Amino acid sequence: MKKPHSGFTCSLATRLFATATVFLATVAHASALESAFTTFSQCDGSFFSPDIVAVLNQGNALPTGQGGKHAWLNVSNGYPLGDASRPFPHPLDVAGVKLLSYTTGNTDLGRSGVYYYWGFIAKGNMDEVSQKLRPLVFDNPRFRAGYEEFARPSRS
Numbered sequence: 001m002k003k004p005h006s007g008f009t010c011s012l013a014t015r016l017f018a019t020a021t022v023f024l025a026t027v028a029h030a031s032a033l034e035s036a037f038t039t040f041s042q043c044d045g046s047f048f049s050p051d052i053v054a055v056l057n058q059g060n061a062l063p064t065g066q067g068g069k070h071a072w073l074n075v076s077n078g079y080p081l082g083d084a085s086r087p088f089p090h091p092l093d094v095a096g097v098k099l100l101s102y103t104t105g106n107t108d109l110g111r112s113g114v115y116y117y118w119g120f121i122a123k124g125n126m127d128e129v130s131q132k133l134r135p136l137v138f139d140n141p142r143f144r145a146g147y148e149e150f151a152r153p154s155r156s
């Protein structure tokens with residue numbers, strides 16, 4: 001005796017499983033991106049790890065560098081000082097904010113040494129972007145609006 005709709009049920013179950021698998025992978029990747037952003041917001045060397053670089057470098061599309069336990073997205077402009085930026089092939093979605101590129105830079109402060117900085121270029125206006133990312137910012141009660149930026153001031 002032939003069972004009615006058995007092929008449809010199997011096909012539907014396969015499609016549901018595949019959809020659930022893609023959804024879970026997407027949720028896991030979104031969570032990993034949010035975790036990477038929180039680590040980034042600590043403003044220390046913990047951001048430069050192979051695991052975080054792997055999360056940011058989807059499909060290994062961007063050049064990377066590695067030295068010892070540290071890894072980074074290679075954004076160099078070829079000069080020892082200055083700013084450089086590298087667009088992501090596909091914007092990264094972090095908490096509903098599209099990160100368009102990764103940027104690094106440094107400035108010679110003379111006797112004080114060289115000041116290094118790194119960050120992301122996001123799509124949207126500063127108020128909206130900062131409001132969406134605020135929950136992910138490390139020590140976010142200190143996250144405040146400045147003149148033309150949002151920053152977390154140093155502890156006194």
